[in-house]
Amino acid sequence: MDLNTYAFSQQPGFIETEMRKAFKQAVPLRTVVVYCYDPRAVNIPHAVAKAMPGEVYPGDIVWEQGKKVASTTTIFPVVVAGGRAVDALRSITVAQHLFGIENIVVVHHTYCGATSFTPEGLIKAFQSEQGVDISALYDRANIAIADYESSLKRDTRLLRESKGTPKHVNIYGYLFNIDTEALTLIVEDRAALGRHNPPVGPATRT
Ligand SMILES: [Zn+2]
Numbered sequence: 001m002d003l004n005t006y007a008f009s010q011q012p013g014f015i016e017t018e019m020r021k022a023f024k025q026a027v028p029l030r031t032v033v034v035y036c037y038d039p040r041a042v043n044i045p046h047a048v049a050k051a052m053p054g055e056v057y058p059g060d061i062v063w064e065q066g067k068k069v070a071s072t073t074t075i076f077p078v079v080v081a082g083g084r085a086v087d088a089l090r091s092i093t094v095a096q097h098l099f100g101i102e103n104i105v106v107v108h109h110t111y112c113g114a115t116s117f118t119p120e121g122l123i124k125a126f127q128s129e130q131g132v133d134i135s136a137l138y139d140r141a142n143i144a145i146a147d148y149e150s151s152l153k154r155d156t157r158l159l160r161e162s163k164g165t166p167k168h169v170n171i172y173g174y175l176f177n178i179d180t181e182a183l184t185l186i187v188e189d190r191a192a193l194g195r196h197n198p199p200v201g202p203a204t205r206t
Contacts, residue, residue, distance in 0.1 A: 057073055
């Protein structure tokens with residue numbers, strides 16, 4: 001079996017820029033949703049699609065000549081422990097490159113496992129169980145969740161300040177109630193409003 005058969009870059013006549021144009025047409029991606037791999041949180045992208053006008057999830061796969069070639073979804077999920085943004089940075093850069101994005105939504109959820117331990121507790125247990133010191137491996141503030149407001153504020157700021165985040169995207173931080181499946185907006189960082197320039201109020205409009 002020649003595994004290269006399945007790689008776009010190994011096809012005869014491959015041109016990277018043309019391939020990228022084709023990818024841009026394949027999925028009408030708008031929004032990356034970062035959330036936790038807790039199985040109870042599986043409906044988060046559906047809830048985001050309901051909460052944000054114009055979003056489609058999971059959409060339909062488009063088939064052509066026996067091959068899956070596209071999708072009608074506007075949402076790509078990035079599923080990581082605690083929904084912490086640090087694990088999503090590279091995926092956001094790649095999503096922008098291939099499809100283009102308009103929004104990033106970070107969702108943390110009630111009764112998350114990430115609130116059940118501390119960075120120190122995890123580092124200590126790993127040392128004793130695996131015999132390895134990982135105290136310098138991760139930024140402590142990204143390991144667990146001490147309180148939701150801080151974690152959502154930190155993660156939306158981390159995304160905004162990452163060089164790999166396109167400047168034009170809007171960034172939102174939501175809390176998802178795992179039992180009622182309700183979303184509560186905690187942080188809204190709209191690119192169009194400007195982070196340091198407050199929007200022009202009605203009184204000063206002409
Ligand atoms: Zn969780």
